[in-house]
Amino acid sequence: MKMPPIRRSGWALGLALLLPLVAWAQAQTPPAVCRQLVASGNPQYPPYLWRSAENEDRLVGANADMLVWLSKELGLPIEARYVGPWGRVQEETRAGRIDLIAGAFLTMARTEYMDYFYPALRETRSVVLVRDGTRLDYRRWSDLAALQGVTVIGNSFGEDFDRYARDKLNISQVASLEQALQMLQRSRVDYLVYEDSPAAAYQARLNIDGIKPLQVAVASEPLYLTLSHRSACNTPEMRGRIARAMYRLARLGLMNGWVDKSIQLWKRVGP
Incomplete structure (x- = not known):
């Protein structure tokens, strides 16, 4: 017995034709270009980070010095920005409004929204x-x-x-x-x-x-540099570049000098 042909409505046929075109268009869309990284961290964390007395929207300290060095290594501007207390920093990173955290301990909950880079910045x-x-x-x-x-x-x-x-x-x-x-x-x-x-x-x-x-x-506990999962800069290529920079940082042993310098700066000017 011959089965009657299946009839598709006009909208269903149109949708079937449109979906492959949408997928093709999405595949052709170039990824977002990473032109700058915004970093933050615990702003009450001397000698690692605290708010600048000259500009309270900016963070200074040993970890901020590390970000200046990292910026040169990556060839990208990195802004060490004050966004609020430590809890707010983590919320902003989860949302992708902050790219990097300069100094975070490893917890399983935090791995759900950011990548950690090894070796660690410092043991605490x-x-x-x-x-x-x-x-x-x-x-x-x-x-x-x-x-x-x-x-x-x-x-x-x-x-x-x-x-x-x-x-x-x-x-x-x-x-x-x-x-x-x-x-x-x-x-x-x-x-x-x-x-x-x-x-x-x-x-x-x-x-x-x-x-x-x-x-x-x-x-x-080791203190790490991290990158938000939702950062527009979080690509395999960028993760590789940052990881290589962290290994170079550890080999050069630069953190100890930045910490010593920041302790003296904190004593002079404070938050």
Whole structure:
């Protein structure tokens, strides 16, 4: 028995003819040209990054010096821009409005929206800070379980500690390191978790006495340069160029000099 022919409506036939043309047109569209990179980072992070006293929309510090060097290596302008506190920086990067983060710890959540470049910029050490006279024999994370802690919004101290703190510890988060230090100084919390060098720099600048880091570190974590997945500059070619530059940076050992210089700059001018 002969089957009747299948009749297509005019719109269905037109759509069938149009789809291949649309796909062909999209394939012919050239990729966006990367002419500039916008970078940011934690703006309360001396000696690595802080806001310039001369231009508060600009970031300065050791990581900003690294970006100047990277700009020359890539042959592209890189702007170290202040966009808000650390939590806002991560939101802007997730949305693709910031291309690079100059200094981020590795977490699985962050890998969902940005690529990490190896080797790391620098190894960092995160510690527990307490008031002088506090009797806390800290040896392991569980020693903090009965106490009230504080840290800065959006900060990470490594995947393992972040998970443990979320499940087992009572740590509140505030907008700035200055606020966290003042809470500790005024006995509103028992301890502060932060990196030792930035915390010491802020204590000196704010004339906050009576706070000390405990010897045993919470974590030692590498600090990375990252690139947003939604950046118009995130192409295989650009990722390769940045990766090669990071290996060259590590071989030359330039970060130590930039950090030393930035510590002296911070002491003179501050944020």
